[in-house]
Amino acid sequence: MVLALGAAVIAPAPAARPVAVQRSEAQRIYAKWCSDCHSVPGRPGSMALERKYHGNPSAILEQRTDLNPDYVKLVVRHGISFMPSFRKTEISDAELALVADYLAHPAAGDAKPGKAKAGGK
Numbered sequence: 001m002v003l004a005l006g007a008a009v010i011a012p013a014p015a016a017r018p019v020a021v022q023r024s025e026a027q028r029i030y031a032k033w034c035s036d037c038h039s040v041p042g043r044p045g046s047m048a049l050e051r052k053y054h055g056n057p058s059a060i061l062e063q064r065t066d067l068n069p070d071y072v073k074l075v076v077r078h079g080i081s082f083m084p085s086f087r088k089t090e091i092s093d094a095e096l097a098l099v100a101d102y103l104a105h106p107a108a109g110d111a112k113p114g115k116a117k118a119g120g121k
């Protein structure tokens with residue numbers, strides 16, 4: 001019994017999970033660890049990035065279209081300026097992969113909760 005349970009826990013087969021589930025999981029992790037500093041203008045991360053880029057690209061990480069997953073992982077594991085680094089005991093490699101992919105492809109299938117707007121201008 002214990003062995004069977006263990007096998008189930010270490011074999012989650014993440015690639016088989018639907019994209020929508022991975023996105024909401026990424027958003028949950030992001031909300032827990034990142035959005036305090038990066039959610040909206042006026043947060044420490046947003047202010048630092050506004051100072052750095054002057055709005056181009058956006059100071060709001062979730063609005064960026066120029067991030068790549070490897071860069072996000074590097075920054076999260078090593079920290080940058082006064083952004084702290086995060087350990088694997090805080091954010092696992094699998095979780096970081098989800099968040100990095102989410103930030104690198106923020107628009108993929110995105111419809112802001114409650115603000116879905118279909119096409120048009």
Ligand code: HEC
Nearest residue numbers: 033034037044045048049072075076080081082083084099
């Ligand atoms: C304590 C506040 C804080 C937290 C929490 C935080 N960050 Fe940051 N982050 C910053 C600051 C400040 C900067 C800008 C550093 C600089 O001036 O270059 C930054 C920069 C970044 C950058 C670099 C953007 C660029 O254009 O170079 C990425 C990517 C990033 N953060 C991702 C994350 C992710 C993902 C998380 C959650 C796992 C997170 N941050 C949590 C404060 C934070």
